[in-house]
Amino acid sequence: MTDASKDAVDAITAQWHAVRPDLNTDPMAVFGRIYRIAKAIGDAMDETYGRFGISRGEFDVVATLRRSGAPYTLSPRQLSATLMLTTGGMTGRLDKLEKAGLLCRKPDPHDRRGLQVTITERGLALIDEAVTAGLVTQRDALAGLAEDEVETLTGLLRKLLSGMP
Known part of the structure; x- marks a missing residue:
């Protein structure tokens, strides 16, 4: 070297x-x-x-709703489990995202004590733009690697991660 x-x-x-x-x-x-x-x-x-007015953590919440597919609705508990967040941490993010008009919380029609979190039209438009921009940033970071090197790196990292406790 x-x-x-x-x-x-x-x-x-x-x-x-x-x-x-x-x-x-x-x-x-x-x-x-x-x-x-x-x-x-x-x-x-x-x-x-x-640039979209959200943090990575807030992106994760809205992106999780988006990836869940229509009707883009999950319970706060499902979001917390997916994102490995405490309920307190999730509540703070939901409060901020709801205030920004990116999602809304409504009573769960199947559970009187529960809530459902749904992405708004504004949130859907924002997350689609943000995920596209994020992928450009990530692609740029990998620009020094050939396509086969990216595939090799992906496989090696997957193998390394699977061996983690």
Whole structure:
């Protein structure tokens, strides 16, 4: 590997090798890059969704309703389970999104104690634009890889994720 192709993670692992040559820093090299990539793409997605007046977390709520298919309705409990959020965290997001006119909450006709959350027409239009813009941002981030490299990376990440606790 040439010095020009080395990155900050290489510098960190080289420092560890210099002071602790007994350590295998391969895991650090992998996860150091994953953390840095996640931070960089997270920032880029925040900027992209911010153009639509929503955060990544708010995007996730509206996108989950959109992906659920017509009539784009789920209970707060279903949303919380899908997004791995506490009910308190979900309530805050729903309050903000309802105030923005992107979704509405109505009583569940099948459960007097329950609610249903439905995407509004405004929310549907916004999420369709935001998901398209988000995919452009993500595609741009992958621009340095060939199509077969993206497929290989996808497979490797899927395999890595399936082995996680």
